[in-house]
Amino acid sequence: MGRPPCCDKIGVKKGPWTPEEDIILVSYIQEHGPGNWRAVPTNTGLLRCSKSCRLRWTNYLRPGIKRGNFTEHEEKMIIHLQALLGNRWAAIASYLPERTDNDIKNYWNTHLKKKLEKQNHHTQNGNHNNSSSSSSSSEHSKSNSKGQWERRLQTDIHTAKQALCDALSLDKSGPTISPIDTKLFNVVPQVQTSTYASSTENIARLLEKWIKKPSNDSSQSASSESTTPSTSFSNNIINNNNNNKNASVGLISSPSEGAVSTTFLSFNSTNSDFTQSEYEGKFENGIFRDGSKDNILETQMPFSLLEKWLLDDAAAQGQDGDFMDMDLVGTADLF
DNA sequence: AAGAAGCGCAACCGCAGCAAG
DNA sequence: CCTTGCTGCGGTTGCGCTTCT
Numbered sequence: 482m483g484r485p486p487c488c489d490k491i492g493v494k495k496g497p498w499t500p501e502e503d504i505i506l507v508s509y510i511q512e513h514g515p516g517n518w519r520a521v522p523t524n525t526g527l528l529r530c531s532k533s534c535r536l537r538w539t540n541y542l543r544p545g546i547k548r549g550n551f552t553e554h555e556e557k558m559i560i561h562l563q564a565l566l567g568n569r570w571a572a573i574a575s576y577l578p579e580r581t582d583n584d585i586k587n588y589w590n591t592h593l594k595k596k597l598e599k600q601n602h603h604t605q606n607g608n609h610n611n612s613s614s615s616s617s618s619s620e621h622s623k624s625n626s627k628g629q630w631e632r633r634l635q636t637d638i639h640t641a642k643q644a645l646c647d648a649l650s651l652d653k654s655g656p657t658i659s660p661i662d663t664k665l666f667n668v669v670p671q672v673q674t675s676t677y678a679s680s681t682e683n684i685a686r687l688l689e690k691w692i693k694k695p696s697n698d699s700s701q702s703a704s705s706e707s708t709t710p711s712t713s714f715s716n717n718i719i720n721n722n723n724n725n726k727n728a729s730v731g732l733i734s735s736p737s738e739g740a741v742s743t744t745f746l747s748f749n750s751t752n753s754d755f756t757q758s759e760y761e762g763k764f765e766n767g768i769f770r771d772g773s774k775d776n777i778l779e780t781q782m783p784f785s786l787l788e789k790w791l792l793d794d795a796a797a798q799g800q801d802g803d804f805m806d807m808d809l810v811g812t813a814d815l816f
Numbered sequence: 817a818a819g820a821a822g823c824g825c826a827a828c829c830g831c832a833g834c835a836a837g
Numbered sequence: 838c839c840t841t842g843c844t845g846c847g848g849t850t851g852c853g854c855t856t857c858t
Contacts, residue, residue, distance in 0.1 A: 497826070497852090519843065535844075536827065571846060583826075586847075591824055 494528040498537055502527055506534055507542050515543070540583045547579035551588055559585055560593055 498506075509525045515538060518531035527534065540546075551559070555577055562573040570582035570589075577585065 495828075516844090530828095531843080532829090532845090533827075539845090540826075568847065582846075587825055590848095 492528060493530050493533075495533075498529075498541075502529065503537070503542060506537060510538060510542075536583075540581045545579055546581060548584075551580075551592075555580065556588075556593065559589060560597070563589060563593075 505525050505527055506521070509521060513524075515535075518535045521527065521531055521534045522529055529537075558577060559573060562576055566572050568586075568589075570586045574580055574582035574585050
């Protein structure tokens with residue numbers, strides 16, 4: 482007997498999310514925090530499966546997501562980390578906290594892979610006589626099995642862990658660490674608590690699109706209210722939204738993060754007595770108390786010790802000391 | 817101007833890991 | 838220890854937009 486699907490296939494909506502659905506989801510998460518995704522569709526009346534809700538949140542709605550073009554630095558980080566970690570997009574994403582694993586994966590598949598292939602082709606053509614550069618590195622990569630690399634990583638991580646713990650005990654307000662560090666070392670990062678506002682930016686963005694180009698979905702959804710088996714929760718949200726389009730405009734125009742946060746909280750606070758302080762109570766130093774990884778900040782993250790270690794490690798492997806200029810061709814297939 | 821091809825991105829699917837019972 | 842259910846991850850797909858012919 483196979484395992485039943487994560488959600489009933491009947492009546493589950495697929496395809497792009499509508500602004501209403503986003504608002505319902507964000508409002509719900511704002512109230513209950515992320516996690517327990519199984520309960521989200523039931524409690525919100527969303528006709529989405531739990532996975533879809535989680536995906537939508539983590540890839541689009543959660544706080545601190547930067548969208549748009551990747552910077553040169555980000556690009557090089559991805560290339561380097563991909564060479565080190567392989568296609569572990571979640572791990573790579575933890576070093577680029579403003580980017581989602583999906584984004585990074587997409588960027589890799591659409592841009593970087595081609596770029597590297599091109600570079601690879603170039604290198605092979607350029608070094609036709611001495612196949613040392615690429616072939617030696619590929620031989621090197623063959624000789625280094627994945628297991629060996631992983632063992633090495635694990636071994637060195639202990640050193641890095643010690644260094645990081647020392648650093649943190651010395652300076653609690655020191656450099657912000659990335660989520661992977663948190664996971665690995667079980668350290669709570671020192672962060673501000675008002676990070677949720679950035680998800681209002683995401684919402685604002687989609688509302689902006691919505692207002693600019695009112696879709697059929699929105700009217701459809703509003704009119705289909707009676708047919709949708711929504712809970713009072715989602716009905717209230719939708720009503721609130723439909724009756725207060727101005728509120729969303731105000732949300733968009735709020736320039737300061739704090740103002741946006743407050744505006745957004747009051748925007749949907751008609752449905753509950755949930756206040757900003759209560760919401761912040763769901764955070765503990767920037768992490769949701771359920772231990773989810775949505776503790777990512779919108780602040781620029783400096784290199785953590787582990788990142789530095791990774792970079793130093795690469796440098797120690799004879800890559801000119803600067804991973805930005807390293808020969809990526811050989812390292813791409815290390816794993 | 818119209819169709820074809822390419823590209824980018826959001827979302828889905830299936831599997832693996834993990835925890836609880 | 839085994840089973841079950843939930844969550845997270847990586848691979849893949851499909852659709853809409855842009856560019857090319």
